[in-house]
Amino acid sequence: MKTLVITGGTDGIGRHLANTHVRQGDHVVVIGRDGAKAKDMADGPGRLEFVRADLSLLAETRAVVKDLLARFAAVDALVLCARNYRSARTVTAEGFEENFALFYLSRFLVSHGLRPALEAASAPVIVNVAGPGGDLSLVRWDDLQLEHGYQGGPALGQGGKLNDLLGVSFAAQHADGATRYVLVHPGVTATGFAGAYDQETLAHINHMKQHGRPVEDSAEPILRLIAQPPAEPLSAFVEGERISVRTTGFDPAAAARLDRLTRNLLS
Known part of the structure; x- marks a missing residue:
């Protein structure tokens, strides 16, 4: 029996992964905001556990990280799916731009925070569902929280790129460990597309839901x-096909820069 932790696991791809592994007999911990969404998820020989948390x-x-470390000696897989589209810039109660906090900072904290439990598993893996690829021009280094000229689409684009760099820095820092970091772009998928949309964007989202x-x-x-899990410390896949992590979009110097900025921000 495996133990999996899935953020954003009550909707879309995360939900399907959770249901599948419960049916396979695994223990799946789903982290999300709305417990009602978890009530009709799969029964099976495994166990589904919902943990309520606002990861923004x-x-x-x-x-959540502290609780999971206290309760689980080993975690076989961490799957990061939680994100939330915002057409208008929104700031959390802690003062962070919400997309940046949920889509990037939470993934940074959970990836590094659960590493001790992951390392105790036999073949541990982190799957970061974010959309690898693209170049570093997506990152606004002087305005990571997009205080100026915020737009929902570019905010998600930057978030995806930040997660690429998170994978690069994690793998570099822990290259001698067992945990494999995998960046995944699943392609345009007919999911719930959680978020708050303006009318123009909503029309586009409805089209993607249909097609x-x-x-x-x-x-x-x-x-x-x-x-x-792949043999390499870091790998990336787009619609199931492996892409190179040796390109400039996965630049180690940029990843180290982001890691420093993030740790300073979190401190």
Whole structure:
């Protein structure tokens, strides 16, 4: 029996992964904001556990990590799916731009925070579902929280790139460890697309809901990665196909720069 932790696991791809592993007999911890969404998830020989937390709040993210470390000696897989689109810039109660906090900072904290439990597993893997690829021009280094000229689409684009760099720095810092860091772009998928949209964006989202790939198809490559993690400390996949992490978009110097900025911000 494996133990999995899935953020954003009550919707879309995360939900399908959770249901599949419960049916396989695994213990799956789903972290989300709305417990009602977890009530009709799969029964099976495994166990589904819902943990309520708003991962856009650093205090709640840290509390969840502390709780999981206290309760689980080993975690086989961490799957990071939580994100929330905002057409208008929103600031959390802690003073962070919400997309930056949820899509990037929470993934940084959970990735590094759960590493001790991951390292205790036999073949541990972190799967960061964010959308690897693109170049570093997506990052506004002088305005990471997008105080000026915020737009929802570019905010998600920057968040994806920050997660690429998170994977690079994590793998570099822990290259001698057992945990494999995998960056995944599942392709446009017909999910719930959680968020708050303006009318123009909503029309586009509705089109993607109708014409995106079925959740089951997008989740299948991720299930394979969890079952058999890649040998390399860092890897990236787009729609199931491996892409190189040796390009300028995965620049180690940029990753180290972001890691320093993030740690200073969190301190």
